[in-house]
Amino acid sequence: MEQEAWVISINMGYGHQRTAYALREIAVDNKIICANDYEGIPNRDRAFWNGSRKFYETISRFNDIPLIGKRIFKIYDKLQKIGDFYPKRNLSKAGFTEWFTYQIFSFHWGEHLIKNVCWPSAKEKAKPFISTFFIPAFMAEHYNYPGEIYCIVCDADVARGWAPLIPQKSRIKYCAPNERTRQRLALYGVPKENIFLTGYPLPMSCIGDKTRMILKNDIKSRLINLDPEKNYEKNYASLIDIYLKETTVTSTHPLTIMFAVGGAGAQKNIGIKLLTSFKKDIEKNEAKIVLVAGTKLKIKQYFEEEIKNLQMEKLKNIEIVYADNFNDYFDAFNKALSKADILWTKPSELSFYTALGVPIVIAPTIGSQEDFNKEWLITSGFGAEQGNVDYSHEWISDWLRNGHFAEMAMEGFVKEEQLGALNIKKIVFGEKE
Numbered sequence: 538m539e540q541e542a543w544v545i546s547i548n549m550g551y552g553h554q555r556t557a558y559a560l561r562e563i564a565v566d567n568k569i570i571c572a573n574d575y576e577g578i579p580n581r582d583r584a585f586w587n588g589s590r591k592f593y594e595t596i597s598r599f600n601d602i603p604l605i606g607k608r609i610f611k612i613y614d615k616l617q618k619i620g621d622f623y624p625k626r627n628l629s630k631a632g633f634t635e636w637f638t639y640q641i642f643s644f645h646w647g648e649h650l651i652k653n654v655c656w657p658s659a660k661e662k663a664k665p666f667i668s669t670f671f672i673p674a675f676m677a678e679h680y681n682y683p684g685e686i687y688c689i690v691c692d693a694d695v696a697r698g699w700a701p702l703i704p705q706k707s708r709i710k711y712c713a714p715n716e717r718t719r720q721r722l723a724l725y726g727v728p729k730e731n732i733f734l735t736g737y738p739l740p741m742s743c744i745g746d747k748t749r750m751i752l753k754n755d756i757k758s759r760l761i762n763l764d765p766e767k768n769y770e771k772n773y774a775s776l777i778d779i780y781l782k783e784t785t786v787t788s789t790h791p792l793t794i795m796f797a798v799g800g801a802g803a804q805k806n807i808g809i810k811l812l813t814s815f816k817k818d819i820e821k822n823e824a825k826i827v828l829v830a831g832t833k834l835k836i837k838q839y840f841e842e843e844i845k846n847l848q849m850e851k852l853k854n855i856e857i858v859y860a861d862n863f864n865d866y867f868d869a870f871n872k873a874l875s876k877a878d879i880l881w882t883k884p885s886e887l888s889f890y891t892a893l894g895v896p897i898v899i900a901p902t903i904g905s906q907e908d909f910n911k912e913w914l915i916t917s918g919f920g921a922e923q924g925n926v927d928y929s930h931e932w933i934s935d936w937l938r939n940g941h942f943a944e945m946a947m948e949g950f951v952k953e954e955q956l957g958a959l960n961i962k963k964i965v966f967g968e969k970e
Contacts, residue, residue: 540563540962540966541563541564541565541664542560542563542564542565542664542665542666542667542965543564543565543570543654543655543664543665543666543667544557544560544561544563544564544565544569544570544667544669545557545569545570545571545572545650545655545666545667545668545669545670545673546569546570546571546572546668546669546670547571547572547573547586547669547670547672547673548571548573548574548863549573550799550885551799551831551863551885551886552669552691552692552885552886553669553670553691554569554571554669554863554867555691555867555886555887556669556689556691556737556738556886557569557667557669557689558740558863558864558867559738559739559740559741559957559958560667560738560958560961560962561864563962563965565664569863570650570654570655572586572647572650572668572670572672572673572676573586573587574586575650575654577649577653577654578649578650579649581644581646582646582647582649582650585641585646618696618905619694619695619696619905619906619908619909620696620697622694622717622720622721622724625720625724626724627724627726628697628724628725628726629700629704629705629724629725629726631697631702631703632697634696634697634698635697635698635700635701635702636702638672638675638698638702639675639679639702642675642676642679646676647672647673647676647679647680648676648680650673650676651676651677651680651682652680655677655682656682656683657683657684662684663682663683663684663685664684665684665685665686665687665965665966666682666684666685666686666687667687667688667689667961667965668686668687668688668689669688669689669691670688671688671698671699671700674686674687674688674709675701675702675709677709678701678707678708678709685710685965686708686709686710687709687710687711687712687961687964687965688709688710688711688712689711689712689738689961690711690712690713690714690718690722691714691737691886691889692714692718692886692906692907692909692910693714693715693717693718693888693889693909693910693912693913693914694717694718694721694906694909694910694913695718695721695722695906696905696906697725699722699725700722700725700726700727701727703726704725704726704727704728705726705728707727707728707731708731709727709731710731710732710733710964711727711731711732711733712733712735712738712957712960712961712964713732713733713734713735714735714736714737714889714957715734715736715737715913715953716734717913719732719734733960733964735954735957735960735961735964736889736892736953736954736955736956736957736960737886737889737892737954737957738957738958738961739889739890739892739893739955739956739957739958740867740871740958741958741959742868742871742872743755743871743874743875743893744893744955744956747956747959749955749956750783750784751875752893752894752950752955753780753781753783753784754784754786755875755876755893755894756781756784756893756894756946756947756950757781757784757786758786758787758788758789758790759788759877759878759894759895759946760777760781760943760946760947761787761788762788762790762791762792762793762878762937763878763879763896763937763940763942763943763946764937764940764942764943765937765938766938766940767940768938768939768940768943769940769943769944769947770940770943772940773944773947776947776951777947780947780950780951789876790825790876791818791822791823791824791825791854792818792823792824792825792878792879792937793824793825793826793827793876793877793878793879794811794815794824794825794826794827794877794878794879794881794933795827795829795873795874795877795879795880795881796808796811796826796827796828796829796881796882797829797831797870797880797881797882797887798828798829798830798831798833798836799882799883799885799903802833802835802836803883803903804883804900804901805836805839805840807881807900807923807926808826808828808840809840809843809844809847810926810927810929811826811881811926811929812826812828812843812844812847812849812855813847813927814926814927814928814929814930814931815929815930816847816849818930819849819852819854819855820852822854824854825854825855825856826854826855826856827856827857827858827873827877828840828855828856828857828858829857829858829870829873830857830858830859831858831859831866831870832859832860832861832862832863832866833859834859834861836859837857837859840857841857856873858870858873874890874893874895877895878895878896878942879895879896879898879933879942880895880896880897880898881897881898881900881923882897882898882899882900883899883900883901883902883903883907884897884899884900884902884907884910884911884913884914884920885907885910888910888911888913888914888919888920889953889957891914891917891919891920891945891948891949891953892949892950892953892954892955893949893950893955894946894947894949894950895946895949896919896920896921896942896943896945896946896949897914897919897920897921897945897949898920898921898922898923898933899911899914899915899920899921899922899923900923901923917948917949917952918944918945918948919945919948919949919952919953920945921936921941921945
């Protein structure tokens with residue numbers, strides 16, 4: 538059986554695109570379809586999506602503005618707020634946000650995508666429809682797409698808006714990254730038989746195959762830098778041996794900290810403060826800083842200008858990850874991450890990269906869903922909130938000496954699922970254990 542599916546994403550931030558990228562091998566012609574920016578999209582559909590994206594990015598940047606900016610963001614965030622999980626109760630009743638989304642479908646929003654792009658011909662069988670955002674999945678169901686419909690969740694908890702208007706009658710199947718999300722979707726009324734606990738689809742280039750040898754070698758090398766005084770190893774040598782005994786690698790790089798800016802470009806100043814604090818170590822080849830600008834040219838230029846202002850432009854241990862398209866950016870990001878020791882980022886979909894044995898330094902959250910991602914990281918022992926950025930060298934050095942980062946790295950690797958992409962493929966193409 539040919540394993541091909543329509544893999545659908547949107548380009549609001551990086552989360553949904555990054556999630557879809559891990560499944561590009563099963564995408565038709567190995568191409569991810571961007572629901573808000575594909576070839577032939579009607580002008581009316583594009584205008585609506587663009588308005589939503591620009592609004593989201595503008596509101597996200599408001600969060601950096603003291604007082605009035607933060608107040609404006611809080612008002613917006615209430616619309617996507619995730620309710621309390623406890624006490625567990627029936628949360629299936631739809632609100633204004635869900636009702637409004639479905640009302641827009643009466644204006645044929647998304648009909649072209651479903652019926653002109655993904656609809657099968659009379660001679661072919663409908664391919665599975667996989668979306669990393671809930672609205673395209675709703676579109677597929679609303680316009681009666683004849684194939685199976687899947688929605689991949691890319692946060693540690695989700696708002697009611699991710700579930701259909703009448704979830705009990707929906708045929709959309711969900712791939713949940715963790716147990717909390719699986720339970721939350723059930724509380725929203727999604728039938729339990731339509732929820733699959735798969736794990737988040739991580740890039741296989743960072744993992745290898747089912748044996749995960751590429752990943753294990755990277756972690757073993759990482760632990761050398763994260764546990765310089767062997768304080769973690771002294772207490773957990775047997776655990777390391779159980780999970781990494783096949784590896785025979787040494788560290789080939791200085792301590793490497795990767796700072797990732799979000800898709801809206803917020804918090805970019807943190808990366809420059811990090812550089813400033815580690816300047817002496819970078820000069821002595823004892824540390825490397827990787828600044829992730831993503832696909833934002835202005836962010837790349839900002840980093841370059843600030844590096845010059847710090848008179849650090851000639852130092853070899855500063856790297857900027859940038860590309861002018863998503864595919865090249867994700868490739869470059871994954872390659873750099875394999876040699877990084879610490880990932881510093883706001884708790885977006887990158888929170889799930891802790892499963893690759895990467896400890897997370899948590900930057901301030903932007904939005905309700907990131908608050909829950911942060912709670913999940915801290916409660917699980919995979920990450921910790923950033924300290925005073927101006928003195929990052931001091932507290933990072935302390936966390937290295939006591940083995941704190943090494944512990945976070947191993948907790949993420951041991952407890953979390955790495956093979957989410959393979960699990961999703963099994964579900965979609967018929968192996969529904």
